[in-house]
Amino acid sequence: MFNRYKRRWQLSKAKPGDGSRLEQFRFWHLLSRSLFALDLADESGRPNRYEVDVHHLRDSSSAKRPAALYRDSVQVLAANLPVTFPVPGGVIEVAVSQYGVKRMHHVTDDGRARMLRPDPRSLEGRRARFGQRFPRTSAVIGAVGLVVLLVGLAGTLAVVAEQITRVEVVAQHVGTFTSPIHLPVWATIALAVAGALAATDRALRLKSTWMAD
Structure with missing residues (x-):
């Protein structure tokens, strides 16, 4: 419905x-x-x-x-x-x-x-043509991009969980959580840029996911 x-x-x-x-x-x-x-x-x-x-x-x-x-x-x-x-x-x-x-x-x-x-x-047309000419390379790029998105998602969820459990009311009921992921500034920026590129590549192939959005 x-x-x-x-x-x-x-x-x-x-x-x-x-x-x-x-x-x-x-x-x-x-x-x-x-x-x-x-x-x-x-x-x-x-x-x-x-x-x-x-x-x-x-x-x-x-x-x-x-x-x-x-x-x-x-x-x-x-x-x-x-x-x-x-x-x-x-x-x-x-x-x-x-x-x-x-x-x-x-x-x-x-x-x-x-x-x-x-x-x-168009960019979508050029990406499609690249995939047709170099299918293996295209598949590798897609796989690497998906891994980058998953890593970025895991890092984001860990940071969010840590911030939430710092709230006193939440900490009293579930305890506190310390994120095992603490990246230097340069690595955080690099991961953000790589994530944006990966999301763009998926969009050009019309394979956007909720992780990319």
Whole structure:
């Protein structure tokens, strides 16, 4: 029931587009824009290309909405994020995190989901191409990134637990906890930077997790 209401709410966020033409992706858009495409046939069997354009520097207060759906390069819908765009035979679910796109999937009426194709000139497209050309290296990068996130999570939880058990009321009931992890400043900064890079890499592969967010 919750998912049904969530879907209905996100569908209601999609508003009619302004009919503008899709702007071509340029290299200076690398850090501020994501573009994904999907080819679908309409009820008559005519093929259409649907593209979702996400501008990361826009939010609900911007003059233009951060996400837009284009059909054959013409804007048909626009919305704040997260949003669900209706398309023939299903929907396109779009969501972002602080590190990039975390959901860009076409979900059919029978529940099957597939990721849209990233524009080859975008960061997501470049990361996908790197993974195709160097699959082993890509897998190693992904594994190392996951380890970094887990280590960062463990360190954060240990520090939080130590701070909580310093509260007198808590200490009286559960005792105190001393974190076994005490990193020097340089190591803390290095781990934070590595964690941000790992989270960004997962976002570029649309594999964001709650740890990265």
